[in-house]
């Protein structure tokens with residue numbers, strides 16, 4: 127790329143006057159001497175330019191590169207043997223400053239100026255639609271020709287290229303996906319769509335160019351991301367994502383399936399107050415204690431079932447499981463894992479979060495030059511209705527074997543059985 131815009135080097139070794147073969151400088155006419163002087167000064171200028179790291183497009187950072195292909199193991203690790211963390215080939219190495227630098231499989235990074243981070247990424251917490259559904263109108267706007275995607279709203283810098291995402295937050299609905307997306311957007315090397323594109327479930331027929339056009343522009347080395355929680359439970363999604371790019375990194379935020387189901391129900395209830403109670407919807411036959419696993423609020427939480435489908439296409443090492451519970455109690459700890467997995471420097475740390483007592487959740491500290499507080503909106507952290515403890519107990523029993531299976535498949539114990547009570 128350097129050669130595209132660099133001044134052409136003069137013929138002959140740099141720093142030497144390109145004298146005609148056999149000609150001695152002393153014997154050449156004054157006009158040729160002048161020409162030689164000019165060539166010499168051009169040689170020196172080029173040499174200085176090269177030494178100063180020139181040869182790159184103005185306005186673009188040095189050493190821009192595309193992400194290399196992710197090299198993970200070929201198949202899922204046997205139950206209990208994996209950690210859900212990146213495989214050794216993709217594992218980051220600890221840099222001398224204590225931060226984790228990406229090794230093999232990590233993406234090269236392009237640092238931005240701190241001010242740019244804020245203007246490009248801020249403001250999404252309160253302004254974006256934060257429900258899991260994105261209206262068609264929003265998407266047709268985002269996907270229309272000339273649209274700039276949702277990277278940072280109207281302040282997205284208008285340079286770089288729109289690229290297909292290299293990493294996706296694929297679920298789970300009500301797991302904490304919005305909190306994760308907004309936190310990772312605070313990283314200067316990540317650009318993400320604010321709305322949910324629903325490409326691999328609802329909009330697949332619109333084609334990859336539509337999808338690419340929904341994305342924000344990125345510089346080489348920056349990661350493009352989106353989150354659509356329904357992908358995790360969409361049968362066709364793994365195959366479709368694999369056919370887009372088999373090295374796509376996948377992130378799943380999981381949460382106690384009982385609490386998740388109640389959260390899901392609470393969201394529906396907020397839109398349709400007339401729906402039956404949770405207790406009624408949860409059972410096929412309450413007297414017999416028969417849970418209705420066809421109800422989506424219940425079905426989504428059978429994580430092992432859905433994961434099975436993903437493991438047909440992606441190795442476990444390419445999927446990161448984030449604890450929705452720890453994303454609330456220790457957001458910086460979970461973000462460290464996410465950044466390592468993405469091959470990013472650990473830039474989003476505890477310094478970025480504070481616990482907002484009014485909201486009852488961690489929020490992102492406001493950027494220095496912005497007045498906007500960055501807690502998630504009202505649709506995140508709703509008060510759940512009180513559910514009959516017996517129903518909760520039955521649901522826990524229902525999920526237990528699936529949870530155990532999920533822990534075995536991922537090699538991670540999320541300790542949902544240990545929780546005393548649901549919210």
Ligand SMILES: Nc1ncnc2c1ncn2[C@@H]1O[C@H](COP(=O)(O)OS(=O)(=O)O)[C@@H](OP(=O)(O)O)[C@H]1O
Pocket residue numbers: 256257258259298299300301302303304305355388389390392450453454487488489501502505506507508
């Ligand atoms: N920092 C922070 N602020 C607010 N809320 C937080 C946060 N971290 C995680 N959560 C939990 O995220 C739950 C919503 O999950 P999602 O964002 O995945 O929902 S959605 O599927 O996109 O609708 C939401 O669920 P409810 O509490 O049931 O509303 C929250 O518990």
